[in-house]
Amino acid sequence: MKNVNQMKLSPDMHIENLIDEMEKTKVLGAGRLSKATRLVSEILGDKRYTIFLTLAGPLVPGGLRSLIRFLIAKGYIHGIISTGANVTHDLIESIGIKHKVGDSRASDIILKRSKINRIYDIYIEQKAFEKLEKKVHRILEKIPEKARTQIPSYELLWEIGKKINDQNSILTTAENMKIPVICPCLQDSILGLHLWTFSQLKPLSLNPFSDLTKLTDMIFDANKVGVIILGGGVPKHHILIASTLRGGVDTAIQITLDRPEGGGLSGAPLEEAISWSKIKSTDRIVNVIGDVTMIFPIIVLSAIRKIDRYS
Numbered sequence: 001m002k003n004v005n006q007m008k009l010s011p012d013m014h015i016e017n018l019i020d021e022m023e024k025t026k027v028l029g030a031g032r033l034s035k036a037t038r039l040v041s042e043i044l045g046d047k048r049y050t051i052f053l054t055l056a057g058p059l060v061p062g063g064l065r066s067l068i069r070f071l072i073a074k075g076y077i078h079g080i081i082s083t084g085a086n087v088t089h090d091l092i093e094s095i096g097i098k099h100k101v102g103d104s105r106a107s108d109i110i111l112k113r114s115k116i117n118r119i120y121d122i123y124i125e126q127k128a129f130e131k132l133e134k135k136v137h138r139i140l141e142k143i144p145e146k147a148r149t150q151i152p153s154y155e156l157l158w159e160i161g162k163k164i165n166d167q168n169s170i171l172t173t174a175e176n177m178k179i180p181v182i183c184p185c186l187q188d189s190i191l192g193l194h195l196w197t198f199s200q201l202k203p204l205s206l207n208p209f210s211d212l213t214k215l216t217d218m219i220f221d222a223n224k225v226g227v228i229i230l231g232g233g234v235p236k237h238h239i240l241i242a243s244t245l246r247g248g249v250d251t252a253i254q255i256t257l258d259r260p261e262g263g264g265l266s267g268a269p270l271e272e273a274i275s276w277s278k279i280k281s282t283d284r285i286v287n288v289i290g291d292v293t294m295i296f297p298i299i300v301l302s303a304i305r306k307i308d309r310y311s
Contacts, residue, residue, distance in 0.1 A: 002026065016302045033295065035286045036253045041303035043226035043251050044076045050222035052239050055082040056231030056266070060089040061099045061122045062293040065170060067300060072173045076304075079218055080174065080181045081235040084189025087157065087171065087181065088132070089124075091191065094166040095135050097128040133194040139163045140198050149203060152210035154180035156195075180218075182211045185234045215242050222246075229254040230292045232266025240278035248273070248280040255288045255295050 005024040013021075016037075023034035043049045053071065060068075071077045089099070102116075102123035111118055115126035139160055140148065148156070158178075161171030174181045186192045186206070198204050219225055219242055227249050229236045236254070243249045258267030270285040279285060288295055 014305065015298065016305045019298075019302045029289070032286055032288045033299070036255070036288050036295075037299045037302045037306075039226075039251055039253050039284060039286060040228065040299050041306040043224075044303055045307040046224070048223040049226045049251070050078045050218055050224070051076065051226045051228065052079045052081060053077045054227065054229045054231070054235035054239055055080065055086045056233040056235050057083075057292060058085070058089070058119045058122065059230060059292060060086045060093070060170070061119050061124065064293060064296065065090060065093060066168065067297060069168065069170050069173045071300070072170065072177055072179050075177070078179060079215070080170075080179065081215075081238050082181055082183055083233060083235060084183050084186040084192050087183055087186070088189050088191040090170045091136070091160070091164065092124065092128045092132055094164045094169045094172070095128075095131055097125065097131065099124050129190050129194075132190070133197065135164075136160070136191065136194045137198050140195075140202075140204060145203050148205075150205055150207040150210070152207055152214060153183045153186050154211055154214060156206065157181045157183070180211075180214055182215055182238070184208065184211065184238045212242065215239070216245055219243055219246055224250040226251040227253070229256070230296060232256050232258055232264075232268075237265050240273055240276075243279075244277045248277050250280055251284040252279055253286055253288070253299075255290060255292045255299075257289065257291060 004027055007021040007025060007030070009018070009021065019034050019037045022030035023038070025031050043051055053068070055068070072080070093099070100123040102118055102121045104121040106118065108118060117124050117126060142163060143159055157171055158175040161169060161175035164172060166172050171181060187196065195204060215238070225243060225246070227239050229252065240249070252270050254270050256266060258264065260267045260269055269287050270279055271282055273279040274282065
């Protein structure tokens with residue numbers, strides 16, 4: 001049996017040096033965080049990998065918008081599978097409305113009267129969604145009727161990203177890089193409601209099977225598939241179930257706060273996915289338990305510094 005080595009710190013250490021010290025322990029959260037960083041740095045620096053990033057939970061409202069956009073702009077990520085909510089909040093930022101620091105102990109009755117929506121300790125004004133609906137309807141009006149019939153969500157989001165023209169936006173950057181943002185549950189969001197209200201007035205229809213075709217084509221064309229799973233939910237399952245068609249993904253990193261005992265997918269350890277042929281083996285997977293907004297920036301910064309160090 002190997003010893004648990006003790007971490008040693010110094011004032012002049014960089015983040016990647018701290019992660020290296022964590023790796024020496026090989027146990028508990030430090031061991032998992034260091035393994036996650038190593039796997040992320042390996043797949044980001046390996047041209048054989050097609051890498052998918054899944055987004056669930058309030059990641060854009062929670063401050064990760066610029067980080068996600070950075071990964072797209074630098075060509076590290078080749079596909080995104082997201083909840084409709086994160087796309088919605090990216091668009092809200094694009095129309096000039098910012099998310100506000102709130103209070104998790106606030107009275108929700110008072111917030112409702114003040115027309116403020118709460119995401120734990122984040123506030124967003126109701127007027128943001130009203131303004132967004134008008135903006136989205138104007139954008140949809142500019143898309144030819146034939147082009148918005150049976151359109152995949154990723155193509156519709158490209159069109160929206162092109163027309164908002166916000167270089168700080170995830171959608172605009174994804175359109176510039178031609179990185180698909182696939183939303184298998186787009187209708188389950190405020191943006192989805194806005195798309196629906198437009199469809200009650202003028203022709204608009206989405207074709208989710210075309211999204212799945214795009215995803216499976218990318219998976220089949222890939223030499224190796226790597227997935228970075230932030231949160232869980234439908235985005236996590238969508239990339240994993242599609243990957244069964246090639247026998248599973250090659251490398252997977254999951255960051256979640258959800259628990260496994262209830263049998264739900266969001267808290268399911270990646271090892272469980274092996275029995276479904278969603279993941280190939282236990283060799284290149286890691287489950288990190290914690291808040292994505294804390295852990296993911298640490299992993300990314302350390303990983304890209306490692307890539308720069310050895311490139």
